[in-house]
Structure formats: structure tokens, C-alpha cells
Amino acid sequence: MLFEYAVEPKAIGSNWKDFKYLIEKFGFDRGRLISRFPKKWERDVIEVAQKSGMGDVRLKSLVSRLQQAKTTALISSRRNYDPSISDWLENALLQQQVQPFHAIIASENRGNRAYVLVADEIDETDPLMVAPNNWEVPRVGADLASAMAPLLRSSKDVLFIDRYFDIQNARYTETLKASLAIISASGIDGVQCEIHYGEHDKRPPLEMVEHNAGRWLAGVIPAGMSIKLFGWREKAGGADFHARFLLTDRGGMNVEAGFSADGAHQKVLLALLEVSLHQEKMAAFARHSTKYELIEPVLEIFSDGRVRRI
Known part of the structure; x- marks a missing residue:
């Protein structure tokens, strides 16, 4: 903790x-x-x-x-x-x-x-x-955000890494909204927020995401903020994309079951990342990383619903 x-x-x-x-x-x-x-x-x-x-x-x-x-x-x-x-x-x-x-x-x-x-x-x-390096919290957006709050309110770069992160699904946007509210309240200027997801069979086409992202995230992104969407494809014979993380320029944690708020009846295990693993994961999801194949274009969604390619 x-x-x-x-x-x-x-x-x-x-x-x-x-x-x-x-x-x-x-x-x-x-x-x-x-x-x-x-x-x-x-x-x-x-x-x-x-x-x-x-x-x-x-x-x-x-x-x-x-x-x-x-x-x-x-x-x-x-x-x-x-x-x-x-x-x-x-x-x-x-x-x-x-x-x-x-x-x-x-x-x-x-x-x-x-x-x-x-x-x-x-x-x-x-x-x-005594500070345990792993602990469980209810799978509720506010509880997940609260557990991540020291990182969220202290960082300039915030990455939500989850293969199945779905911005049209209320279970994910619940956690995202609570997390972005903490970041906004921190008062740190110019925080860069990113979602990194993986390609899979049920992922909607990127053109559909681009067309609807502003509507899907209406009321989720605080005024004056934006969030960037990075899609990644596993390479043949390369590393798999399965683990879920909150990564920032200050540190990171493993979010075992991901960011979906499935209800208080379930728990999600959080674990702090030691320094070298945190740095390795940050490098893996840098825009020009070669660990996975980036699915272009990267999209940026603004609080007013605008979407642009970057």
C-alpha cells in the first residue's frame, strides 16, 4: 500500500x-x-x-x-x-x-x-x-482510483495499460472518470493521460472508435483535459500483452484483474512494481517501442468531445 x-x-x-x-x-x-x-x-x-x-x-x-x-x-x-x-x-x-x-x-x-x-x-x-507491497480493493471505480491516488495526483505522465480497456463500456469509464477527477484536482499542469489497449476479436474498428469516442467519453474527461488512445498488436513470436498496469513517471503498480469496475462483490489485487520492472514496462509502451506493433493512428479525445489523430 x-x-x-x-x-x-x-x-x-x-x-x-x-x-x-x-x-x-x-x-x-x-x-x-x-x-x-x-x-x-x-x-x-x-x-x-x-x-x-x-x-x-x-x-x-x-x-x-x-x-x-x-x-x-x-x-x-x-x-x-x-x-x-x-x-x-x-x-x-x-x-x-x-x-x-x-x-x-x-x-x-x-x-x-x-x-x-x-x-x-x-x-x-x-x-x-510495515507497508505491504500488494493488497486487494473492491472492483468499484472510486475504490480503485482511491488506491491509485498517490500516483495519480503526483505524476505528469499517467498510463492505463489494459488489453481489454473499452471506452464504450461503463465498467471501464467508471474507473477512468474517478481517476481523471483525482488527476484534475491535483492542480498539476499538463498531465499526459493515456490508455493502452490490445487488439482482440471483439475490438471495434478504429474508424468506429474515432467517430464515437467523444460521445462515449462525454462527462468522463474533466474540463481542460484530454486522454490519448494507443492500440497495440502482438508480434508473431513476440511478447504477449496480458498484464494490466498503472504506469506513471513516478512509479507503477500491477492491476491484476484490470480497470473494469465489476462491483464490490469482487476484489482486484494491486501490487507495487519495483523500479527496474516499472522502467521496463514504461519503455515497452513508449510510442516508438518495438515490443509490440502500434496500431495507427493514435487518437486524442478532449473534454469537449473533439477527437484528433496524433
Whole structure:
């Protein structure tokens, strides 16, 4: 699962040993994410490290790892941080009552609160640090979108990979609509959303899709957004196209039964992708990939119903 943590800059940046240990525990592939709390969280960590007297070599490595973490482990907090309250922990405790973090990692645990972990005492076996890399959710559009939300609201490129994704089928558009609403609400400009489907016997002709896509997706795509449709054909003797994934520029997950919302009586297994597999799958569905044969043209459908070839 994907859990959000508030991490005190002083707790992670005061010495190299704690920084190295903690930063490696976070990532979209590990199920633990660091909330940018406050918005300039990375800057605050670097300032703490500089004041601690950390050597130049380790400070340079710390900065480099924070830069990597911007893509792999950090997410927008979407919480208020009051700079007039000089104490970071007090800010975090206040927000815990409004929009809870999964846990708060700090240099101390004032009040002995159950949801606060002390940085130099953390153990991965602590219940608050346990983050399963696979879990089940009901096959309901809102539940699927909610489970994928940390990726959806943090990414610039979002790919729905499903051989049987059908934009004229309400079971698929239910999940798509809920997912696109989360992306739209994130406030990130210029997010690129794509559906990648596979050729099969029941797939309608591309000309029919082009003619009807705007109508089929009416009310599904938020204003100002669009979604691109990529069709792929398996090559003779080549790789099969069966597994379903949510892939983004931040990370990815396997969606075992696909994106169709078949009802709460069924469950879909989600599993986080480790880094190398995520990168492999992203490359496989790049437009000029040779793993499968692209069915031209690629279509882009806009919120106002327009469809264009790209």
C-alpha cells in the first residue's frame, strides 16, 4: 500500500547515518512516501545538514539523494503549514487532527503519541513502518482510483495499460472518470493521460472508435483535459500483452484483474512494481517501442468531445 509520512527535517538531516537509513525506506516501490511538509521540505533538510557540520562529500551525496527522491519518494502534502508556529512537530500534530499522516517521524515523541515514531529508534518491523507491497480493493471505480491516488495526483505522465480497456463500456469509464477527477484536482499542469489497449476479436474498428469516442467519453474527461488512445498488436513470436498496469513517471503498480469496475462483490489485487520492472514496462509502451506493433493512428479525445489523430 502507499502510505504518507511526515518526516521532521531535523530528524532526517542532522546526521548522515540517520539520513541514509531513512531515505532508503521511502519510495513508490516501497509503499512509503514522504510528505512535503512544509512545501520547501528538501531545503529545510539541507539547511539542517549544513548546520550540523556534515562534511562536503556527504552533504553533496545528501543533496543528490534528495534530488532523486523528488521523483521516487516525495509527494505534495496538500496541508497547511503555519510558519508562525516555529516548532515543526507542533505543526505536524495539528495537521494530524485535520488530515492524518500514516505516521509522523520526529526527533522526539512529546506526549508519547502512538502515531509518532522517533527517528533513531525506527525499526522496519514497527507496525507503522510495515507497508505491504500488494493488497486487494473492491472492483468499484472510486475504490480503485482511491488506491491509485498517490500516483495519480503526483505524476505528469499517467498510463492505463489494459488489453481489454473499452471506452464504450461503463465498467471501464467508471474507473477512468474517478481517476481523471483525482488527476484534475491535483492542480498539476499538463498531465499526459493515456490508455493502452490490445487488439482482440471483439475490438471495434478504429474508424468506429474515432467517430464515437467523444460521445462515449462525454462527462468522463474533466474540463481542460484530454486522454490519448494507443492500440497495440502482438508480434508473431513476440511478447504477449496480458498484464494490466498503472504506469506513471513516478512509479507503477500491477492491476491484476484490470480497470473494469465489476462491483464490490469482487476484489482486484494491486501490487507495487519495483523500479527496474516499472522502467521496463514504461519503455515497452513508449510510442516508438518495438515490443509490440502500434496500431495507427493514435487518437486524442478532449473534454469537449473533439477527437484528433496524433
